[in-house]
Amino acid sequence: MTERMIPISTASSDPAFVLSRPQRTVSATAGGTVFRSAHEAITALRSGRISHIVGALPFTPGAPTALWAPESVTITDTPWQPGSHLEPQAVTPRPDSRTFPQFEFDAALPTPDEHRQRVATAVELLADPGHPLQKVVLARAIRARCANPVRAQDIFDLMVASDPMSNGFLVDLSAAGGRYPGRHLVGSSPEILVRRSGNRILSHPLAGSARRVLDDGDADRTAADTLLASAKDLAEHRFVTDQVAAVLRDRCAEVSTPAPELMATPAMWHLGTPITAAVPVAGPSALELAVALHPTPAVCGTPTGAAARVIADLEGERGFYAGAVGWCDADGNGEWMVSIRCAELAADGSTLLAHAGGGIVAASDPAAELAETTGKFQRILGPLGIADLPVTVG
Template sequence: MIPISAMSAESSDPAFILARPYRTVIARGVGRVFESAQEAATTLRRGEVTHVVGALPFVPGAPVALWSPESVSVRDTGYLPATPAQPEFEFDAALPEPEEHVRRVGEAVALLRDPEHPVRKVVLARSIRARSAHAARPVEILDRLVSTDPMGNGFLVDLSTAGGRFAGRHLIGSSPEILVRRDGDEVLSHPLAGSARRDLGDDQADRKIAETLLGSAKDQHEHRYVVDQVTEVLRDRCTEVTTPTPELTSTPEMWHLGTPITATVRADGPSALELAAALHPTPAICGTPTATAAQLIADLEGERGFYAGAVGWCDAEGNGEWMVSIRCAELAADGHSLLAHAGGGIVAESDPAAELAETTAKFQRILRPLGISLPVTVA
């Protein structure tokens, strides 16, 4: 069993929180620790534990952060953040520098335009590191993110059970993307792919941006890869799968193309965790074909850890919800360093400069609530 000294049951702060507009899940303490999603799902099916919470990494097969909590609260209300002082972080570094990200995107576009290359879409990301003279508590950062999100979305996961460099580290974010949710026999997956930065200073211009996104052949192309794969996975495991046409979804910073895909599952059918493991990683955060795109990401970008993985919970009845871990940052064990992530889907029609600007816009979901300003040379 993995040492979990960093996740003491006596800690005053929860080790896991998933905040949604209609439900809040808060877990404390650590019971049984799992080494894979399959082990966790099997243990739930046997009734040996009542709940599993935690996070899946970007790369399937890498160490997971999944455990059965000693206590869990599931409330059918939104999360009520406290009003702590804003954590004081300042920009430290761009990883990689913007020019390097543009170069990587350009290299990917060149490959995607090669008819002999197997990859049709790949998602590339970059990171921003910020530092604070004062140690920040994970829940303080979560409270800032939730309180500044109109939908009240947020998540917090202690990554310690993954072991190694993740001991004491937390993944904190405000994701708008539902990988999968199961309530009884009802299943929903709401993938987002295809994005545009909003203009909140001009309603007419903002609406024009949304309409342009909805009519964009490039973004519809990117979105289609995701919808097709999610639909195929659900059809293999569920019945009555319904895939509507893409619609607009908004966050405070971005417009997205989204498709709410619904399905029906038998009572003894796959649990929310099993569905999440089957769906992840989708082309929305990896690419297509999955394995080849993941290798291209590793070659161009390096190791992602839990960014672009999934965060969520599941109970012994199979109910639960898993969000794609985007719009997030990893807080160091000492609370002094924060690493935020943002990415974008790259297809043959992508423009590298526009892709850089898209990541800058997506960073704001994390940086703006924490008062972190990007230098002009980075943005």
């Protein structure tokens, strides 16, 4: 694929949307038609009135989306190169966490002790034979501040530069309205909700995780092997693959669900299953499949309705964390990543809120679940200079 652009000028050199993947980068400007619901965006794509949709879906279906038909879209066959959107004389070296403005830990929301208690409450529900819950994903947040305002683009560049696969995403959330104008979602997600390329479909859910031991190769391998043999994690993973495969079987053909395999990220080991399928040319688009699949048990739980109610009761509103970010074109092609390993940057550029969660099943241990989220936070907070997080009240 050669570079394709719909050339319309933009007021800023920074794109409003970028999704960097090993095989492709899609970047887009702001402007154009805004869609507050995925249904409106799907209808516009199907009508042929627009060529592309980009943006983000919130965790809660039915909440306002941050989707728009951009004035300009650029697609390349390579990962994002930090600084590539600038004029040649303005390009800066690849970002380095040692020289990046340092964020400082501000607060844990909730406190570590309260998160452990939330997990314990969920475990009690899971052990209750009269409650339908089989799995629920509980998350917590870390708020951090920086003395000097930081551009979302700079954080995105740092995420891409610090990821071995050059994964990263940036979404201007202004299209969602409400409290979101000027805010950005930035991160580096390893999880493919769905990709459509021609008639081929791929969903690569991740569920079941273990923190890596990067300074000890033998211990790191042991952590991976232990995860792959863990009955608790394999059962948690099966909830996800069963539901994803069921959704795809209703809409696609040739659905294949292989055995789970290990996937390594800079901070974590994960169990992942590459589920493939096929669709006819006029079949569901990448955006339609993303809406049908979201939220999977990997970020919500099983059954979906019961898990969502527990999350609402224990956590409250998640916003765009654990939603999806991506793009879709009028031919149905596109890719949507689960919005994890991410943070929301405030409009003033000085405060960010990062989230991390873990799947809770009846065999879950609250202390271990807290440790899992601490490990997942390092993907977004480590490059920003926050290496240590409190594990007690604070």
